[in-house]
Amino acid sequence: MNFKRSDFPEGFDFGVATSAYQIEGSDFGGCGRSQWDDFAATPGNVVRGEDGGVACDHYHQWEGDLDLIKAGGFDSYRFSTSWARVMPEGRGAVNQEGLDYYERIVDGLLERGIKPNVSLYHWELPSALLDQGGWRNGDIANWFADFTEVVMGRIGDRVHAAATFNEPWCVTWLSHFLGQHAPGVKDIRAAARAMHHVLVAHGKSVQAMRGLGMDNVGVVLNFEYSQPVDDTPEAIESAHLFDGIYNRWFLGGVFNQAYPEDVLVGLEPHLPKNYQDDFPTIAEKVDFLGVNYYTRSIISPDGTDQFPAHKTVEGPLDKTSMGWEIYPDGLHHFLTWADREYTKGLPIYITENGMASYDTVDENGVIDDEPRINFLNQHMDAVKQAIAEGVPVKGYYAWSLLDNYEWAVGYEKRFGLVHVDFDSLERTPKNSYLQLQKALS
Template sequence: MAERQAARDVIDYTRSDFPPDFQFGVAASSYQIEGSSFGSCGTSHWDTFAATPGNTARGEEGSVACDHYHRWPQDLDLVSGAGLDCYRFSMSWARVLPEGRGQPNPEGLDFYDRLVDGMLERGIKPFATLYHWDLPAPLADLGGWRNRDIASWFADYTEVVGRRLGDRLAATAPINEPWCVAWLSHFMGLHAPGLRDIRATARAMHHVLLAHGRSIEAMRALGMTNLGLVTNFEYAAPADDSVEAKAAANLYDGIYNRWFLDGVFKKAYPPEVLAGLGPHMPEDYEDDFDVIATPVDWVGINYYTRKLIAPDGSSQFPALKEVEGPLPKTLMDWEIYPEGLSFFMRRVHEDYAKGLPIYVTENGMASPDRLAGGKADDPDRIEFLNRHLAEVRRAVDDGIPLKGYFIWSLLDNYEWALGYEKRFGLVHVDFETLERTPKASWHALKKALAAA
C-alpha cells in the first residue's frame, strides 16, 4: 500500500495493491449527462416528470444536462487521462427508439456507435447499461413498468442495441438499480413516473426483473457475453435494540436488497415483503421465475450509504421510517459507512453469486465542490474513496472474486429530482458554460493509477 500522507489529497492505494486483472472505472448515465434535446431523442417520462411543477428542484431538467452528446470526445479524454480502464455508460431507450418500439432513430444509434468506438480508440473498455430510468413517454402512456408487455418491449429494444453494438461491448447489464425503477418511482413517488400506489409498485417490482431476464435471453441469442445484473444496496440497521426496530430493518433489507437478488438467484421473493405486496402482485407471477433467473455472468453492486430504520407506528405496510444517524454525511445527507460495502460484497458472494465475478459498479459521494483559482479541491471525496477502497482491498485479500471498482461519477451532472446542486463528479462542470475542470480527486486518482 502506498505510504499514507497527512494531507487528504492522495489516494492510498495503487494498482499494485490489487490483482493484475482488477479493473478501475468510472460511471455515468444517459439522461444525466447527454442532453435529451439533442439528436432527435424521443421524449421520456423524465422529461414530462421534470416539466411538472414541484417534481424537481428549481424545476431543473435534463434537456441540455452536460451536453455529453456533443462533448463526448472531451469526456472520454478525461476517462483515459485519469488512467481508468473502463467507462460504465448507459444508453437512452428514448434516444434509440423514440416511440419505445418500431423504427429506430438513426442519429441515436450513430451517436452510440461513435461513443463506443471512441472508447475503444482510447483503450477504454465499454461497460454498457441498457436502461438507466429514461422510459420513452409513449410506453409510459401504456402503463410503463406496470404493464407486463414492457418485458417484451425491452427485449426488442435490447435486440436493436445488441445487433448494432454488441460485438464491441466489454460487458452489458440490462437495468440499473431496479429498486429505483420500481419502489422509489412507484411507491415513494420521488422519481418518474412519480406514483404512490402499492398495486403499481408490486407490478413494477416484478416486471423490472422479468424485463431483465428477457433482455439477458435476447443478448444470449445474439451471441453476446459478459452479461450482468446491477442492483443498488443500502445497509439497513435497526435504530435501536427493540424487536420492532429489528423487524423493520429486516423488512427494509428485504424490499431494498434481497427482493431482486432472491428473484434472480433463488426464484423467490422474501416472504416478509410478499406479506405486503402479495395481494397486489400480477396473477401467476411465480411462472416467470425461470425467465427472471436466466443465468448472468457477473453481479454489480451499487453502494452509497446505510439507513437506520424504525417502525413508524402505523398499521400500513411497510410501517417503517428512516431515523437520522450519527455518522458523518455527504451532501445527500447520506451517512458514510464503508463497512456496509464490505457486508454486501460478502453477502452477494456467499449467498447468491457463488463464485461469479463481482464488480462495485457505483460508489461515490456528493459534496459542495466549488471552483477557486481554477481548481476544485474535494478532500472529503478523496477520503471517501480511500475508506471504501480499503474495504475493496480487504475483500480481495479474503478471496472474494472482486474484479473491479467504478466511481460515481465522471462528471457533475443532473441528479434527477435534486437538480444540479448535488455534485458527485471527479470532474467539475460549470452548468452555465459547461466547462469541465478535473477536481483534486481526479488528479489523485490519476497519480494512484499511474504508480507501479
C-alpha cells in the same frame, strides 16, 4: 489516495460511470421524450424545475470527455443507453442518429484503449410507453427485449460488458411507491407489479443478448445497509423488512428464483396472477453482478399497521451533501454477503460508489474535494478487505466522471471527479481526479 493499482489483483478494472439522461442532453439528436422530461416539467418534482435537456452536453462533447477518461488512467467506462433516444416511441421506428451516437461512443472508447461497459436502462422510459402503463404493464418485458435487440444488434459485438438494468429498486419502489422519481407514483399495487415486471424484462433482455452471441452479461443492483434504530424486536423486524424490499427482493428473484417471504406478506396480493411461473425467465444465467453502494439507513417502526410500517430516521455519522451517511462497512458487508448467499463465486463489480460534496473552484482554478478523496479511500479499503477474504471483486467504478443532472435535486449536488460549470459547460478536473490519476499510473 492511500492505495495504488498494484494493491489489487492483476486485471482489476478501475473505471468511471455516468448515465445517459444525466449527461447527454435529451434535446439533441432526435431523442424522444422520456418520463423524466415529463416528471421534471411537473411543478414541485425537481429542484428549480430543472431537466436534462442540455445536461452536460455530452452528446456534442463526448470526445473531450472520453479523453478525460483516458488521461485519468481508467481502464473502463460504464455508460447507459437511452431507450427514448434509440426508439423515440419506445416501439417501432428506430432513430438511426441515436444508434450512430452510441456506436461513436463505443468506437471512441476502443480507439482510446478503454473497455466499454454499457447499461441498457438507467430510468429513461419513453413517455409513449408510460402512456401504456409503463412498468405496470406486463407487456413491457417484450418491449424491452426488442429494444435490447436493436441496441445490441449495433454495438453488442464491441462492448466489454453489458448490464440490463441499473438499480431496479429505484425504477420500482422509489418511483412507484415512494413517488420520489419518475413517474412519481405512490401506489403499492403499481410498485409490486413494477418490481416483478422489471425482473421479467431483465431475463428477457439477457435472452436477447445471448441470442446475439453476447457474453459478460449481468445486472446492476443498488444496495443500502439497514440498521435498526435500537435493539427492540420491532426495530429489528423493521430493518429486516427494509433490507428485504431494497436488497433481498431483486437478488432473490435473479439468483434464487424466489422473493423474500417477509416482503411477500405485503406485496403478494398485488403481484400478477401466477407470477411464480416467470422465475425461470427472471433467473436466466448472468455472468456478473454489479453492486451500487452509497450509504446506510437507520430504520424505525412508524407506529402504523400499514405495510411496510417503517421509516428512516437520521443517523449520527458524517454525511455527504445529499444527507447520506458515510458508512464504508456497508460495502464490505454487501460484497461478502452477496457472494456467500447469492452469487456464490460469480464475478462482482462495484459499478457505482461515490459522494456528493460541496465543491467550489478557488481563485486558482483548483477544486479541493478532500472529503471525496477520504470517501474513496475508505471504500477502497472495504473492497481490499473483501478481496482478501476471497470475494471475487473484479472492478470498481467511481460515480461519477462528471458533475451532472442529479435527478430530483437538479444540478445542485455534485458527484463528479470532474467539475462542470453548467453555464459554460467547461470541465475542470478536481483533486480527486488528479489523485486517482496518480494512483492508477
